[in-house]
Amino acid sequence: MSAYTIVNNDFIPADKASVLITDLAVQRGYGIFDFFKTINGRPIFLDDHLDRFYHSANQMRLTVKQNREELKTLLFELMNRNKLPDSGVRITLTGGYSPDGYELVSPNMIITQQPLKINTEINRQGIKLITYPHQRQMPQVKTIDYLMAIWLQPLIKERGADDMLYHDTGLLRECPRSNFFLVTHGNEILTSNTQVLPGVIRKKLLSLNGQNFTVQETPITLDDLKNCKEAFITSSTKNILPVTEIDGQVVGDGQAGEITVQLYYMLQELIAADS
Amino acid sequence: MSAYTIVNNDFIPADKASVLITDLAVQRGYGIFDFFKTINGRPIFLDDHLDRFYHSANQMRLTVKQNREELKTLLFELMNRNKLPDSGVRITLTGGYSPDGYELVSPNMIITQQPLKINTEINRQGIKLITYPHQRQMPQVKTIDYLMAIWLQPLIKERGADDMLYHDTGLLRECPRSNFFLVTHGNEILTSNTQVLPGVIRKKLLSLNGQNFTVQETPITLDDLKNCKEAFITSSTKNILPVTEIDGQVVGDGQAGEITVQLYYMLQELIAADS
Numbered sequence: 237m238s239a240y241t242i243v244n245n246d247f248i249p250a251d252k253a254s255v256l257i258t259d260l261a262v263q264r265g266y267g268i269f270d271f272f273k274t275i276n277g278r279p280i281f282l283d284d285h286l287d288r289f290y291h292s293a294n295q296m297r298l299t300v301k302q303n304r305e306e307l308k309t310l311l312f313e314l315m316n317r318n319k320l321p322d323s324g325v326r327i328t329l330t331g332g333y334s335p336d337g338y339e340l341v342s343p344n345m346i347i348t349q350q351p352l353k354i355n356t357e358i359n360r361q362g363i364k365l366i367t368y369p370h371q372r373q374m375p376q377v378k379t380i381d382y383l384m385a386i387w388l389q390p391l392i393k394e395r396g397a398d399d400m401l402y403h404d405t406g407l408l409r410e411c412p413r414s415n416f417f418l419v420t421h422g423n424e425i426l427t428s429n430t431q432v433l434p435g436v437i438r439k440k441l442l443s444l445n446g447q448n449f450t451v452q453e454t455p456i457t458l459d460d461l462k463n464c465k466e467a468f469i470t471s472s473t474k475n476i477l478p479v480t481e482i483d484g485q486v487v488g489d490g491q492a493g494e495i496t497v498q499l500y501y502m503l504q505e506l507i508a509a510d511s
Numbered sequence: 512m513s514a515y516t517i518v519n520n521d522f523i524p525a526d527k528a529s530v531l532i533t534d535l536a537v538q539r540g541y542g543i544f545d546f547f548k549t550i551n552g553r554p555i556f557l558d559d560h561l562d563r564f565y566h567s568a569n570q571m572r573l574t575v576k577q578n579r580e581e582l583k584t585l586l587f588e589l590m591n592r593n594k595l596p597d598s599g600v601r602i603t604l605t606g607g608y609s610p611d612g613y614e615l616v617s618p619n620m621i622i623t624q625q626p627l628k629i630n631t632e633i634n635r636q637g638i639k640l641i642t643y644p645h646q647r648q649m650p651q652v653k654t655i656d657y658l659m660a661i662w663l664q665p666l667i668k669e670r671g672a673d674d675m676l677y678h679d680t681g682l683l684r685e686c687p688r689s690n691f692f693l694v695t696h697g698n699e700i701l702t703s704n705t706q707v708l709p710g711v712i713r714k715k716l717l718s719l720n721g722q723n724f725t726v727q728e729t730p731i732t733l734d735d736l737k738n739c740k741e742a743f744i745t746s747s748t749k750n751i752l753p754v755t756e757i758d759g760q761v762v763g764d765g766q767a768g769e770i771t772v773q774l775y776y777m778l779q780e781l782i783a784a785d786s
Contacts, residue, residue, distance in 0.1 A: 241532065253532045254530060254531050255529060255530065256527075257516065257529060257623070261536060262605065262655070264658075264661055265536065265541075265654070265657060266540075266657065267537070297665070330537065331661065338657075338661065339661075340661060346532050373658060374659075374662070379540070379658060380540040381539075381540045383540060383648060383654060384648055384649075386535070386541050386606065387571060387572065387649070389613075389614065
């Protein structure tokens with residue numbers, strides 16, 4: 237049986253869920269979203285994601301009709317109907333059906349759930365990044381703007397890489413769908429302090445600061461890449477994914493670094509505690 | 512009777528036209544469009560708009576299924592059915608229904624037509640602009656990305672203005688839906704030479720260079736605003752619209768300038784010749 241998608245308050249078979257073409261997402265690319273995982277039917281870090289969802293909505297002047305409890309009720313009803321224990325749930329809020337195609341009106345909310353394979357072992361081989369000069373607009377909001385990310389996909393393939401790392405005149409930012417961290421030879425774990433999405437996994441890692449690790453938000457640069465010992469990216473889908481090559485240069489010994497591996501399994505414990 | 516909208520090759524009553532929520536416009540804000548006017552049932556500068564539409568599609572790696580003649584046939588069939596002599600026609604091309612919500616697939620094309628009041632007299636009172644630091648991404652492509660434009664609407668109202676003029680570290684660019692021109696005390700008509708949308712009306716004005724006027728693409732700055740004699744914006748909807756105040760400072764004598772008025776009526780002649 238096909239899964240359901242929620243469009244506003246209606247449960248619609250996922251393959252039929254639609255919006256009118258007057259929606260400001262279609263007309264003007266205007267919308268926000270958030271995304272969380274479920275493991276064994278339990279949402280992971282749900283309150284962190286809802287915090288960010290309401291924050292994004294507020295920043296973008298979009299009104300969420302449901303308060304947090306009402307939204308949770310909707311989410312759990314969707315999960316109960318869909319019976320997808322391991323899944324990704326996406327809540328999208330668009331600019332709505334604007335009569336003049338420009339002014340913000342009552343938003344449309346869309347909630348989808350899809351099966352997701354949950355990783356519980358680190359990918360030791362890691363991935364290859366290329367750097368690219370780009371600063372996301374409204375970086376602290378999880379908007380639907382992935383124009384540059386999707387446009388650059390052929391370049392990534394052409395360069396034999398897996399993803400790209402944005403920088404703004406040399407200051408490292410983030411990947412299109414994940415935050416970026418590096419580990420220095422002094423074993424400091426660093427991530428950009430500004431102009432990036434406040435990722436939920438990023439936040440969990442920052443909360444480990446002082447517990448055997450130094451994890452800090454600070455300006456980091458393209459030059460810092462040349463001297464780093466380890467690197468990895470974080471996201472709710474990927475958890476922690478080692479980066480073993482950047483712009484053709486091997487990071488560390490070309491395998492997941494020791495600290496990256498430790499962090500991965502510490503994060504797994506945090507996830508297990510929430511699931 | 513309600514107008515029709517084309518979704519791919521189907522004619523749908525305009526208030527029912529929809530796309531599935533898996534479309535990359537909804538998921539990732541990925542799409543392009545173009546917009547032209549019809550006067551007395553005749554499209555204005557249609558080939559210029561189709562040139563730009565195909566160029567935008569190509570730049571964004573979106574395949575238009577129809578060649579130019581097939582697309583024209585579709586457009587004229589829509590106009591014949593809708594019987595809206597004075598109208599605005601918008602052709603939107605989205606990233607399509609992407610199975611993984613990220614990779615570009617077969618685009619969806621949406622063509623809408625709406626009644627439009629055609630102006631044939633210049634608005635002598637003009638409009639007020641505020642300047643704002645922002646560089647549009649992919650400026651030479653008519654993407655659906657209006658995130659910043661819509662987000663800034665309340666600021667415009669708060670400042671008692673009508674629209675905003677983007678600049679990139681002092682270099683003037685454009686307004687969200689129009690190009691910007693200024694007239695110097697030496698009667699030179701200038702518009703930004705780079706990082707702006709190649710507007711069709713902008714192109715028509717540039718073609719007047721040498722015919723009694725000097726119209727040029729050149730770097731122009733915030734400082735140039737302080738010394739300009741006249742200013743105006745151009746778009747297919749607005750034609751030429753005088754700017755009489757910028758950041759609270761009156762431009763010229765606070766009315767449409769002499770050269771702006773002359774250009775307006777020269778443009779009217781070009782439009783009449785095409786309609």
